[in-house]
Amino acid sequence: MCGIVGILGRHEVAPLLVEALKRLEYRGYDSAGIATVNQGRLDRRRAVGKLINLSDRLVHEPLAGKAGIGHTRWATHGAATEANAHPHRAGPVAVVHNGIIENFRDLRAELAAAGYPARTETDTETVALLAQMFIDRGLPPVQAAQQTLHRLHGAFALCFLFEGEDDLIIAARKGSPLAIGHGEGEMYVGSDAIALAPLTDRITYLEEGDWALITRAGATIHDAAGRLANRPETRIQIDSARIEKAGYRHFMAKEIAEQPVVLADALRHYAGAEGSLRLPADMDFSRVDRLVLVACGTAGYAGQVAKYWFEQIAGLPCDVDIASEFRYRDPVLSPASWAVFISQSGETADTLAALRHARDRVARIVAVVNVPTSSIARESDVVLPILAGVEVGVASTKAFTAQLMMLALMALKAGVDRGRLDAAGLAAHLDALRALPGLMNHALGLERDIARLAENLAEAQDILFLGRGAMFPLALEGALKLKEISYIHAEGYASGELKHGPIALIDARVPVIVLAPRDALFEKTVSNMQEVMARHGRVVLLSDAAGIEAAGQGIWRALRLPETTPLAAPILYAVPAQLIAYHTAIAKGTDVDQPRNLAKSVTVE
Ligand code: G6P
Numbered sequence: 001m002c003g004i005v006g007i008l009g010r011h012e013v014a015p016l017l018v019e020a021l022k023r024l025e026y027r028g029y030d031s032a033g034i035a036t037v038n039q040g041r042l043d044r045r046r047a048v049g050k051l052i053n054l055s056d057r058l059v060h061e062p063l064a065g066k067a068g069i070g071h072t073r074w075a076t077h078g079a080a081t082e083a084n085a086h087p088h089r090a091g092p093v094a095v096v097h098n099g100i101i102e103n104f105r106d107l108r109a110e111l112a113a114a115g116y117p118a119r120t121e122t123d124t125e126t127v128a129l130l131a132q133m134f135i136d137r138g139l140p141p142v143q144a145a146q147q148t149l150h151r152l153h154g155a156f157a158l159c160f161l162f163e164g165e166d167d168l169i170i171a172a173r174k175g176s177p178l179a180i181g182h183g184e185g186e187m188y189v190g191s192d193a194i195a196l197a198p199l200t201d202r203i204t205y206l207e208e209g210d211w212a213l214i215t216r217a218g219a220t221i222h223d224a225a226g227r228l229a230n231r232p233e234t235r236i237q238i239d240s241a242r243i244e245k246a247g248y249r250h251f252m253a254k255e256i257a258e259q260p261v262v263l264a265d266a267l268r269h270y271a272g273a274e275g276s277l278r279l280p281a282d283m284d285f286s287r288v289d290r291l292v293l294v295a296c297g298t299a300g301y302a303g304q305v306a307k308y309w310f311e312q313i314a315g316l317p318c319d320v321d322i323a324s325e326f327r328y329r330d331p332v333l334s335p336a337s338w339a340v341f342i343s344q345s346g347e348t349a350d351t352l353a354a355l356r357h358a359r360d361r362v363a364r365i366v367a368v369v370n371v372p373t374s375s376i377a378r379e380s381d382v383v384l385p386i387l388a389g390v391e392v393g394v395a396s397t398k399a400f401t402a403q404l405m406m407l408a409l410m411a412l413k414a415g416v417d418r419g420r421l422d423a424a425g426l427a428a429h430l431d432a433l434r435a436l437p438g439l440m441n442h443a444l445g446l447e448r449d450i451a452r453l454a455e456n457l458a459e460a461q462d463i464l465f466l467g468r469g470a471m472f473p474l475a476l477e478g479a480l481k482l483k484e485i486s487y488i489h490a491e492g493y494a495s496g497e498l499k500h501g502p503i504a505l506i507d508a509r510v511p512v513i514v515l516a517p518r519d520a521l522f523e524k525t526v527s528n529m530q531e532v533m534a535r536h537g538r539v540v541l542l543s544d545a546a547g548i549e550a551a552g553q554g555i556w557r558a559l560r561l562p563e564t565t566p567l568a569a570p571i572l573y574a575v576p577a578q579l580i581a582y583h584t585a586i587a588k589g590t591d592v593d594q595p596r597n598l599a600k601s602v603t604v605e
Contacts, residue, residue: 003027004096006069006159006169006189014063017070023195026600028074031085035094036065042163046085069159071096074599078121090128092163097124099156099176145170172211180204250592252393260437275427285414291318294354295342298396304473306407314414323350327357340366344399345601346374394600404571432565439562443575454583465492467515474570478577485585495528506537513540517569518547
């Protein structure tokens with residue numbers, strides 16, 4: 001899983017390729033590379049690690065040329081070495097690839113027997129070798145690429161560049177997204193429109209099975225059956241300025257701080273001041289018999305929180321599934337149910353595959369996404385953009401709370417449609433949500449206390465997060481955030497479940513972070529905290545003033561949050577959970593925005 005880019009330009013392309021790759025680094029940063037054709041000659045530069053290493057190499061070993069392709073890698077097949085870095089070259093062909101070639105072992109054996117042995121551990125190299133073999137057999141580059149594509153199984157986005165061809169890129173999409181950009185006498189191709197945003201806002205998306213012959217004069221697109229395909233050109237709006245750190249030390253810090261504004265904007269967009277909801281008119285939950293929420297990672301935890309809301313507020317039965325499990329376990333889906341796919345990027349391969357599985361089995365497919373031009377959005381019946389703006393930090397923050405906001409509004413709509421929520425009830429919930437941006441600012445004000453606490457947390461080997469009700473999935477999210485960026489082992493548990501096993505882990509070295517606003521379940525959580533403290537566990541209580549007061553003696557640290565309602569609490573408490581992860585990572589000196597082994601958008605299964 002990786003980011004790819006290609007440019008047929010009027011000027012030197014190396015700096016532009018690197019700039020575009022910078023915008024794709026969220027897809028992986030194990031290695032990076034570019035290849036260009038300069039006066040007919042194909043050449044490449046690659047470097048292990050982040051893009052900066054490639055930039056440094058290009059300073060000493062520049063690469064000239066006005067046609068080129070580039071790649072930033074998240075390793076699947078083969079370690080993060082220079083030999084395994086893309087572009088992969090075989091004779092007159094260079095290839096960049098996002099996805100997995102599933103039949104690469106068979107192809108590799110066949111190629112070796114034909115005199116084209118592999119030199120790397122990657123699946124991608126077989127693509128370059130196949131194209132080389134077809135060229136050696138006398139096929140021109142375009143036909144060689146076409147024949148190569150016929151032989152590939154799996155999910156991929158590919159770009160081919162050829163020796164001797166200054167005005168040709170072949171691009172193909174099967175499973176992994178690819179966008180073609182149109183310039184003035186220039187053409188571009190990239191894994192997403194964001195990568196191309198500084199170059200053009202005129203985008204054509206390739207569809208499943210398409211391949212495109214790209215020259216500076218334009219792109220000729222063919223569908224899976226080889227017929228000419230007419231794919232529309234759209235103008236996209238991407239505010240490049242928002243992809244800056246704006247004075248913050250990390251994107252994650254900026255994105256945490258943006259949350260009050262993001263949520264206020266989303267509310268203005270989706271809820272009228274007079275207490276009404278502005279969701280699509282045909283989104284009527286009254287006849288829906290069941291909801292299934294499907295997502296991965298942080299988006300999955302947003303779904304788990306929303307399950308409590310849909311069931312409590314709207315009486316609507318709700319299942320939550322991890323996308324990678326959903327389609328392989330033969331889920332029993334009611335034809336009157338709706339399936340909701342939650343994804344920041346809208347490109348997560350598991351979530352997209354789950355969507356396709358659900359396609360003809362449910363009444364409606366709903367997308368809750370941050371990128372409205374994404375594959376998941378484009379394949380859904382109803383799209384609800386969460387309006388969080390570009391999220392760069394690999395650990396999702398503002399997209400999580402914006403997903404929660406969107407799902408809360410959907411649950412309220414479901415409550416109204418199903419006669420469970422009257423106008424006064426809706427107005428009260430909306431008031432609580434409208435108070436959230438202000439309350440979040442209070443929560444952000446805890447940052448200094450949290451930074452001090454994090455100095456201690458950074459020394460822990462294991463940290464537990466506890467929560468009850470809708471705060472339980474938030475405990476899972478708090479633990480995920482912490483392990484993602486601080487590399488400390490952390491687990492989230494339902495408070496009541498602690499005594500059924502995890503309590504064996506507790507001793508004086510294990511901090512236990514309890515997310516517990518003073519609500520109907522609070523007393524029970526206090527009992528669970530007592531169980532921890534009786535075993536010398538160090539309790540960090542996140543609660544409101546009443547909760548901290550009621551919790552009594554023995555708590556190691558308390559963080560006081562403003563009072564809020566059960567609907568708004570998981571959204572508010574996400575902020576200190578994020579700050580705990582952020583400052584613990586800072587205290588440990590890890591790479592906050594690009595933690596090891598992770599990628600922001602996971603486009604392989
Ligand atoms: C990756 C990211 C997570 C994210 C998950 C789902 O694993 O590291 O932060 O939650 O993908 O991504 P999506 O774009 O579908 O929300």
